[in-house]
Each structure stands twice: as structure tokens, then as C-alpha cells.
Amino acid sequence: MKYTISEDRSRMLFFLLVLLIAIGQTGSTSKRPPAGSESRPVGLMRHPSTHPPSFSDFDESKTTRKIVVRIGNRSDTFSLDDLQALPKITVTDYEAIGVKKGPLGKNTWTGASLKDVLLCVDSSLTDISNASKLIFVTSSDGWLAVIKWPELFGSLQRGEALYNIKGCNECHGINGEGTAPQGKLVAPALAGKEWNFDLVHDITRKGKQVHGGINPYREAQLTEMELRAILTWLQNPAARVPLGEDQMDLSESVALLAYLKNGKPMTGRDGLIQLIMEMDQYTSRYSHWVELIEVK
Numbered sequence: 001m002k003y004t005i006s007e008d009r010s011r012m013l014f015f016l017l018v019l020l021i022a023i024g025q026t027g028s029t030s031k032r033p034p035a036g037s038e039s040r041p042v043g044l045m046r047h048p049s050t051h052p053p054s055f056s057d058f059d060e061s062k063t064t065r066k067i068v069v070r071i072g073n074r075s076d077t078f079s080l081d082d083l084q085a086l087p088k089i090t091v092t093d094y095e096a097i098g099v100k101k102g103p104l105g106k107n108t109w110t111g112a113s114l115k116d117v118l119l120c121v122d123s124s125l126t127d128i129s130n131a132s133k134l135i136f137v138t139s140s141d142g143w144l145a146v147i148k149w150p151e152l153f154g155s156l157q158r159g160e161a162l163y164n165i166k167g168c169n170e171c172h173g174i175n176g177e178g179t180a181p182q183g184k185l186v187a188p189a190l191a192g193k194e195w196n197f198d199l200v201h202d203i204t205r206k207g208k209q210v211h212g213g214i215n216p217y218r219e220a221q222l223t224e225m226e227l228r229a230i231l232t233w234l235q236n237p238a239a240r241v242p243l244g245e246d247q248m249d250l251s252e253s254v255a256l257l258a259y260l261k262n263g264k265p266m267t268g269r270d271g272l273i274q275l276i277m278e279m280d281q282y283t284s285r286y287s288h289w290v291e292l293i294e295v296k
Helices: 007-028 080-085 114-121 149-153 158-165 168-172 197-206 224-235
Strands: 066-071 074-079 088-094 107-113 134-139 144-148 155-157 247-249 255-261 274-277 290-295
Touching: 066 114, 074 080, 074 114, 080 107, 080 255, 088 255, 107 114, 107 274, 114 134, 114 149, 114 255, 114 290, 134 149, 144 149, 144 274, 149 155, 155 158, 158 168, 158 224, 158 247, 197 224
Parallel strands: 066 290
Antiparallel strands: 066 074, 088 107, 107 255, 134 144, 134 290, 155 247, 255 274
């Protein structure tokens, strides 16, 4: 039998077919927002037991071309041009050591002194009344480096300075308070205890499984005398040592906001603006993509 479809029904079927095609195209269309409208991913706030990010995870949104500096109620913003206008400082053949990756290779870094940048915002920061303050340097990926005021403007007890220089602060906190980051190994508190030297010496020399996966510290990287100084300070980090007694003067050591690497401008992947702590032998404060500095 031959069936005849009415004109109205044909028109209805046609519109239904168009509607189904439109729905199918909408379902297959990417929901990605227009270029430039994406929100910047927020990196996890760096915990002392995490490690510097891999460049394999790099995306252009991490790139920073300016730094905001806040000191109390004062604030200023420094562009790359502003940093380049300040006196140039160079740190030659600097090689940081990753506690798991090992030496990262020697490079020559050029940039502006962190001290100069801070003093542009508040020239009174050199006053000894600020001695208890901390400088927080945050990168666009959430990596956080903490610097004590005496590391830029004065001196620290030898053991306290070495504790930072040797990278102990990366896992155990800035004053040996210990850390317990989610999903990471717990780094025990070290402060306020009398540690058995032979036990700690054995742990640091063996490394790996007995030291949270960290590479062994050889004598060239951590001498017995340096380890004893660190353990002495850890017994009572809050104790005040008379000025000049077992102190390490750090005022001439450079903290650099680098924008040149081996004489060439850095790309976004390289870091663009990078914190280099000349005194540090390890990567605990080796920070790429610096964008915020706060003094508290």
C-alpha cells in the first residue's frame, strides 16, 4: 500500500531533523573558554617537604613579568624594565643541588638585588627593629621561599645559617618545627631536642630510605663540624647568642631576582624572574616565576 505524508507533517519532520542535528553539534563542541579567558590555575602552596616543579609541567600562565612587593601598608610593583633599571648584580657559576635530583648544573645569573628592591619600597627596613621579620617570596605556581631578615641585613647563628644553606628547611620547616603535608612523607620536628650526633650523622650519610628518599650528604656537602653546629642550634632555636659569638655574617651574600641566565634573557619556561640565594647550596629557595614578595 502507498502512504502519503501530509505537507504539515513533512514540515514538522524536517524541523525535528534540523533540531537533532543542532543538538548533536552542540554536544560535540568543546567547552573550552575563548582564548585569553581561561582562569590561571592556582598552584598548591609550597610545603617545605615538596620539591621544585618540573619544567615538563610548565604552562605559559606561570610566566611572570612583574613583581608586587608589600611591606606593611606600603606596596609597589616592579616590571622587568624596573628591575633592569636597578644596579645589575651577577652571581657566577652558581650550582644548586636538589635533595633528590642532585646537582642541577652551573649557571651565571644576572639581575637585581632583592635587598635593593625591598629598600625601594621601605628604606627603613634595614633598622634592627625589623630583625624578627620574614620575607615571603611566592611564585606563580605557588612555590614559597622564606627568608629571614638577618639573612639579608645582618648575621645568623652559624648553625641556623647552615640549616638553611644545606636545605634542611625544605622538609623540616624554617625553624625545625617539622611538617606533615597531605600526601607527603612526614618530616619530623627537629627543634628543642638533643640529638645523638652519631645517629644523625649515620642518617645523613646513608640517605635514601633512612632519610625520606633524600640523597646522601657526603663530607664535601656537609662536614661533621657543620652538622654539629646545626644540631647545637636545633636544641634551642630561640636562644640568643651574643653578637659576634659563633655568628655567620650574611650581609655580603647576594639574594638575586635574576632575569638573565648565562647572559641571555630567560624564557617563560626558564623562569623569567628567578630567585637565586647565593648562600644556599640546595634548592629549598631556588624559585622560578617570582610574582609576589611580602615582608611580615
